[in-house]
Amino acid sequence: MWDGAIGGGNSPLRMTRNTQGSPYAPHTDAETAAMLDAVGVDSEAALFDIPDGVAFDGAFDIPAQNEGAVRRDVGRTLDRTDDLTEFLGRGHYAHYVPSLVDDIARRQEFLTSYTQYQPEVAQGFLQALFEYQSTLVELTGLDVANCSMYDAASALGEAATLSQRVRSVSGDRVLVPENLREGKRATLEQYARGPDLTVDTYPTAEGTADVAALRERLDGDVAMVYAETPTVCGAIEENLDAIGDAAADHDALYVLGSDPVALALLERPADVGADVVVGEAGVLGVGATYGMGLGLFVTREEYLRQVPGRLVGVAEDATDRRAYTLTLQTREQHIRKERATSNICTNQAWLALRAAVHAALLGPDGLVDLAEECVRLPRDLAARLTEISGIQAPVNDRHHFREFLAHTDQPAAAVASDLEAEGYAVHVVDEHHIQVCVTDANAHAVDGFVAAMAEVA
Amino acid sequence: MSDDPTDGGPEGDDEPTGDDRTGTDHAHPPREYSTYDQARWSQDGVYEPLLSEKDSTTVAIGGDGDRDDTDDGETDSPLPDNLTRDSLELPGLAEPTVARHYVRLSEMNYGVESGPFPLGSCTMKYNPKFTEDLARRPSAAVHPDRSARTVQGVLGVMHGLQDYLARIGGMDAVTLQPPAGAAGEFTGIQIARAYHEANGEERTEVVVPESAHGTNFATAAMVGFDVVELPSADDGRVDLDALRAAVGPDTAALMLTNPNTLGLFERDIEEIAEIVHDAGGLLYYDGANLNALLGRARPGDMGFDVMHYNVHKTFATPHGGGGPGAGPVGVTDELAPFLPTPHVRKASDREGGDFELAEPEDTIGKVHGFQGNWPVCLKAYAYIARLGDPGLRDASAKAVLNANYLASQIDYEVPYGPFHHEFVASAGDADAADVAKRMLDYGVHPPTTKWPETVDEALMTEPTEVESKDSLDDLAAAFDAVAGEDEATVAAAPKRTAARRIDQVAAARSPRLSWHDLDR
16 A cells, blocks of 8 residues: 655655545544644544533444445435436426536536635625526516525415515415415415414416406405416416406515526516516426425515525625625524524525526527427427327316326326336326426427327326 | 735735744744635626626517417417517527636635635535535436335435434434425424424423524524523533523423534533423524534434434535535434424335335424425435445544644634634634635635624634645634734735625625616
8 A cells, every 4th residue: 555655745654544534534644643732632532522421432333335335325226216207397397407507517616615705705606696696687577586595485485474574564364376286385384384374275267366266365464465377287377467466456465486487488577566476496407306496586676675595796896896795694694693584594506506507508599499398398299198089188278388287087196107107207186187297308208108198098 | 905906916015925923932833824816807897797798689579379379480489479578688698608607707716625614613524526426317316296106216315314314313203305404493493383382382482592503593583483592601601590591381492503603512411401301392403513523422312302414514515605405304203293294214015115205193294395405415325325434433533623723723812612623713803804804815715704702703613524734734824824914914805816805885785686787
């Protein structure tokens, strides 16, 4: 074994590294000894001030392994997941992610850096986040986008608590569509528990809001009306204006759920009276990650002081050049403690970088093209599926984005299970409904999927 | 002030030229410090121009949107005009231009592989590369709505991590759903609330030591509790008399970080647990400082009922400029029924695979739309599997050794001890924020500053186990070089970074938060 007789910096007697410890602790035995000596103790154990009563002298029974072995073992475990072609959406979407996104995002300067508490050495990340915020401002037409929330569900939760804080009179109910995804609703209810908000629903028709029924549910106690476009079943909401009017009539905040691909094509939230836009920005730059999200949060300037999470703003440096910094931090937990707008600290910044790179690569043409493809692909697929005996699609008489509901004459669970055997995954929504999602990421598999459906339907 | 951003570079008049302390009476042999010139792209009064300054393209959107017409031309929108926006204006740039833009930005950003990054309470470790490769494996990139039977690989790793974390923390059950440390706190305190409610008790207060992380206070408030702030004793630890006075029938929980933010182990932890439990409250462990205790002490053994782990700190997943992290929550058996849904467990019936998703009996519901930050959890699992028992135990040993060694090498007062993985030095008469800015010129990231407030002009320093003796000596030299400099030099720093000292106060006074606001 190499004894380090040559080189070795300041340690001419450098010894081989201790293979018994952490592979990421660089200490040689000689260095450890010198450091212990400098501190004035004779062992590392002597540095721990832990009373005997709570000291741990057992073992976790976790064996150490070399890197190759861990990659093989964990890889083998991961590969126990079935290789299915997914036609799945309902809030988590995959689009093709260009290779440059990974390449940029893996640069250690981005990947390993911390929240930008020292902006002078973090201009790169700050500018990328500022550009991310700017892209969302353009897409929504609203004024202020934050750097990220955890996901669409937590962004909705934060919007609900914001709606209560900014209200001049008390309001303790929030209204959401009855077909809201269960995970989103359950997360919203978690956020609603502390401030004693009640989550109520309003009916939907053909997959979108039933505006007349919504109006009946509205009263002076409603702090927030939430609507989505596209909705959970892929239907494009046709009454965004009317929903906004209904909310405004009762002084309720109008919170709209969407995503940056849909927003490249659909009505601009600012034009339909939205006060807050939330949703899933991970549709750009992230791909399928078993549900990891990138919560987008954009609102009007009047609510700026109530925005949760980090904000990047323009600043000037000592040379009067334009620079960037985290700003308005007096809203945040590390300054304001229990009076903060939220407890959020670590967020999804690296995914915001990824989304920003992806958006920059697409540009406005690419974004609009992608969004139009998200209308055409499900339209074409539904037309093909509905020709199969035993399938009617789409169920809702609406334009769709990425996905749609299909009626199955056979029990939906049986159809989905048979499809699984053929190598395809779809959602089972209820007894006779499946949901099918198609984007640029799985469009290549449509022919095979249609053939499989013809077999099993 | 000079308008030249290269001022302070090699020609600058206050250029550090090496150690100037030779012959003075220092405790440590003088060492030449490093210097650092960060890349600085600059053009027309800005550093790297914004994407929007490189191009702005407006795309008009329109079409007949006939729903039955599947043969729309490329120029036509497939939607009717009343459902679409009129236009979209964004930068439209070719891939090489985009690549160059972001590479330049990356050059103006400091990461863990750039140099020492001893931010206290943040545990900025080296992030092993192989975990990134595992996270990009195609079999890990799946949709969360797949049937459990078809994602056994994902569930297997999740179950494995739950198990590892339970062993490391001395807990009985673990959920991976919370996507960050603060989300873990939120989950844990919601569990405490649900537990008391299930017992028919309405407890309204959460006790938090004054030196705790800001998230603790904010979390307790978000869950609907009143926050009772606990003053520290003179030794920097929990004041038992103050704790006795603070707890009572309204106490839902005490949130505690151990070692605390001064790096001190709460020696009276057993008595603290007894006081809280006797009052009917729960003990919550903030896992931010768990790196100090790996293999040495476990929250479960100390009497904690519920805890969160910061896998982006303790288990080396990258911080990503502010996330994503993950904040798994561990609980005792008594609290396990309240965990978020769904929970990964071994399957009762193997036909559907070895692992299944189940709803805990008294679940608090969900804290994330799906199941949290899966790729981050995967990286943490791989890290723990790589280190095993000896590596984890060595991580805490070297983290604590590094903090103690570094503290012994700097000419700053460290008022509280014995500390573990981090120490809080005082900048004394100097402004800690200024000291930090000047340290940037010496090629190191500075400590966390001005917090906790129990130490005047605090420099909260956590080198972690990944720094070598050499790099700690560099870091010490940077600390001491700043200590020897005059106030004006320090106040004018940094000079060698991409941007010079940034006026954050002015930025907050007139917020410009998108490129649309540039002309404001």
